[in-house]
Amino acid sequence: MANRNVPIPRRQLYIGGEWREPVKKNRIPIINPATEEIIGDIPAATAEDVDIAVEAARKAIARDDWGSTTGAKRAKYLRAIAAKVLEKKSVLATLESLDSGKTLFESAADMDDVAGCFEYYADLAEALDSRRKIPVNLNSDSFKTYVLREPLGVVGLITPWNYPLLMAIWKVAPALAAGCAAILKPSELASITCLELGEICREIGLPSGALNILTGLGPEAGGPLASHPHVDKISFTGSGPTGSKIMTAAAQLVKPVSLELGGKSPIVVFDDIDNLDIAAEWTLFGIFANTGQVCSATSRLIVQESIASAFLDRLLKWTKNIKISDPLEEDCKLGPVVSAGQYEKVLKFISNAKSEGATILYGGKRPQHLKKGYYVQPTIITDVNTSMEIWKEEVFGPVLCVKTFKTEEEAIELANDTKYGLAAAVMSKDVRRCERFTKAFQSGIIWINCSQPTFNQLPWGGKKRSGFGRDLGEWGLENFLNIKQVTEYTSAEPWAFYKSPSKN
Numbered sequence: 001m002a003n004r005n006v007p008i009p010r011r012q013l014y015i016g017g018e019w020r021e022p023v024k025k026n027r028i029p030i031i032n033p034a035t036e037e038i039i040g041d042i043p044a045a046t047a048e049d050v051d052i053a054v055e056a057a058r059k060a061i062a063r064d065d066w067g068s069t070t071g072a073k074r075a076k077y078l079r080a081i082a083a084k085v086l087e088k089k090s091v092l093a094t095l096e097s098l099d100s101g102k103t104l105f106e107s108a109a110d111m112d113d114v115a116g117c118f119e120y121y122a123d124l125a126e127a128l129d130s131r132r133k134i135p136v137n138l139n140s141d142s143f144k145t146y147v148l149r150e151p152l153g154v155v156g157l158i159t160p161w162n163y164p165l166l167m168a169i170w171k172v173a174p175a176l177a178a179g180c181a182a183i184l185k186p187s188e189l190a191s192i193t194c195l196e197l198g199e200i201c202r203e204i205g206l207p208s209g210a211l212n213i214l215t216g217l218g219p220e221a222g223g224p225l226a227s228h229p230h231v232d233k234i235s236f237t238g239s240g241p242t243g244s245k246i247m248t249a250a251a252q253l254v255k256p257v258s259l260e261l262g263g264k265s266p267i268v269v270f271d272d273i274d275n276l277d278i279a280a281e282w283t284l285f286g287i288f289a290n291t292g293q294v295c296s297a298t299s300r301l302i303v304q305e306s307i308a309s310a311f312l313d314r315l316l317k318w319t320k321n322i323k324i325s326d327p328l329e330e331d332c333k334l335g336p337v338v339s340a341g342q343y344e345k346v347l348k349f350i351s352n353a354k355s356e357g358a359t360i361l362y363g364g365k366r367p368q369h370l371k372k373g374y375y376v377q378p379t380i381i382t383d384v385n386t387s388m389e390i391w392k393e394e395v396f397g398p399v400l401c402v403k404t405f406k407t408e409e410e411a412i413e414l415a416n417d418t419k420y421g422l423a424a425a426v427m428s429k430d431v432r433r434c435e436r437f438t439k440a441f442q443s444g445i446i447w448i449n450c451s452q453p454t455f456n457q458l459p460w461g462g463k464k465r466s467g468f469g470r471d472l473g474e475w476g477l478e479n480f481l482n483i484k485q486v487t488e489y490t491s492a493e494p495w496a497f498y499k500s501p502s503k504n
Ligand SMILES: NC(=O)c1ccc[n+]([C@@H]2O[C@H](COP(=O)([O-])OP(=O)(O)OC[C@H]3O[C@@H](n4cnc5c(N)ncnc54)[C@H](O)[C@@H]3O)[C@@H](O)[C@H]2O)c1
Pocket: 158, 159, 160, 161, 162, 163, 167, 185, 186, 187, 188, 216, 217, 218, 219, 221, 222, 223, 226, 237, 238, 239, 240, 241, 242, 243, 245, 246, 260, 261, 262, 263, 294, 295, 296, 394, 396, 422, 461
């Protein structure tokens, strides 16, 4: 077992490069979901702190040490942050697990991804210097034109608890690479590592106000950020209902938003797969990794009838083999869900499925051997129909629902039978069929013969109720840039639209 005695730092809000007590001095307890114990507390920002942070961010943009930096200079800061994350990886990973219930293996992988994301955007920041000013040839003797890419300004980044630091960094890294000044509002359910990012920024000497970190409750800290007149954009990852509220607040000021919301993604398994075990493991990973608390979790298995019984049999064998334990234990593969509220919500989805007539093929309860903590067994639900809640709604927990199909057309119809459109997976060795599914799936992310692998270079986001805009890749950087066209009249001749008074 990893050292659970890693001390939880007692931090304040990170504003203008300094630790600053919230104006109202309120704090929120930190709960370890594996033990249900309070292990520390975080500061709770309110509108007053948001005003101070926005002011600090605006000053950073006006100052030469941030507002006039080149991409190459910003890349140095981003690389320094990445190096510090790797240096502190073991402590950061432990803190992430203590706070969110994520297995230590997954927390450590997240810290590698966090460092990789900063490094990736460091490269893009450098490349931005040569793309900052692009001439556009009009074939005109009278006009010279060019297009500028500039930082968008002060941006608000509001993020969820499922990958507490990684989801924040998907926004922080491109925002800083672009030269924006950012205000990060992580989830009140898991904020420790985002506050530690503040300490890292302080240590590497990031110019003050370039990144500000306000922990606190959604309506009290996130709300005032979304509606602040001097915040130029909100980039949000979280639930649909909160996304709607943020869009409504931003709409009053015609403030741009990008929304990465939830999903109910399908995984379609055909009977032509060579290896049931490989398909079973990807199916498992698609729903039980991070205890199912993944926006892109492939939570609806759509399996061809001819192999359904053999495939479910294999899935059960793999599922029974998952080690459920304290997330800091060696080889733990399924930790608790993040909070008491999430635990109740997941169990309610399971009991509703049962009352609607579905069969709990496996799991559905708290594991017998764990008396404390918000643990739910990995759960597989069959006899599902398309009007059931379990088919339609995002559970955000370790719950897979299963339907069978006979024909390809039926599989496509079932896959797209959702209000969401984040991700979709197909398992088949028929290349043409995979191409047909790639085209037919109504989503922003397609996985072929796998589920969940994610790369910094590729755009991340969805359609339908899964939101709009893209994180990651060059699209993630464009989110934080203002495009400005410049048109210069270069002719010595008069414009000659009006009659010249000198010719009267
Ligand atoms: N599409 C993606 O990339 C992606 C990634 C991770 C999570 N998610 C989604 O996030 C959800 C789970 O995360 P969550 O429970 O933290 O979501 P949530 O919507 O409850 O909270 C997200 C963030 O919004 C803040 N917030 C809450 N109310 C607010 C308000 N009125 N104004 C401003 N901010 C407010 C919260 O404090 C938190 O920081 C799931 O639906 C999941 O699918 C999506």
